[in-house]
Amino acid sequence: MQSVSLFTREDYKNDLREILQEMFPTVNVIDPADDQKDFLSLDEGLSYINERGLAISKSTLYKKTADKEIPFQRWGGKKIVFVRQELDQWISKRLIGNDATGGDEITNTVAENARRRGRA
Numbered sequence: 656m657q658s659v660s661l662f663t664r665e666d667y668k669n670d671l672r673e674i675l676q677e678m679f680p681t682v683n684v685i686d687p688a689d690d691q692k693d694f695l696s697l698d699e700g701l702s703y704i705n706e707r708g709l710a711i712s713k714s715t716l717y718k719k720t721a722d723k724e725i726p727f728q729r730w731g732g733k734k735i736v737f738v739r740q741e742l743d744q745w746i747s748k749r750l751i752g753n754d755a756t757g758g759d760e761i762t763n764t765v766a767e768n769a770r771r772r773g774r775a
Contacts (some may be wrong), residue, residue, distance in 0.1 A: 696737075699737075700716065704716070704746060709746050723739075724743070726744075
């Protein structure tokens with residue numbers, strides 16, 4: 656009778672890490688970025704944006720997709736999906752203040768509100 660052993664993906668990664676460390680003790684073994692998905696759902700995209708330092712709410716993100724202010728795709732006609740690379744570029748523009756209006760979004764909003772109130 657033969658015995659069968661079941662291994663998880665994590666078991667294989669740990670075994671491979673141990674083998675590589677034995678073969679190359681001076682080299683640091685870095686785990687591949689399995690969690691770095693190319694496509695993000697709306698909730699994942701929201702978390703990703705907020706983690707990168709651009710704090711927005713879910714309703715604001717919906718509005719930005721409706722106004723086509725943020726790059727996104729629709730899968731199946733309804734599901735909103737973000738491409739990670741496009742989202743990174745969009746976030747960079749907002750954080751650096753390099754958007755089409757010549758300044759960052761928050762500064763432009765504050766300036767517009769001040770003009771409306773007659774303060775500028």
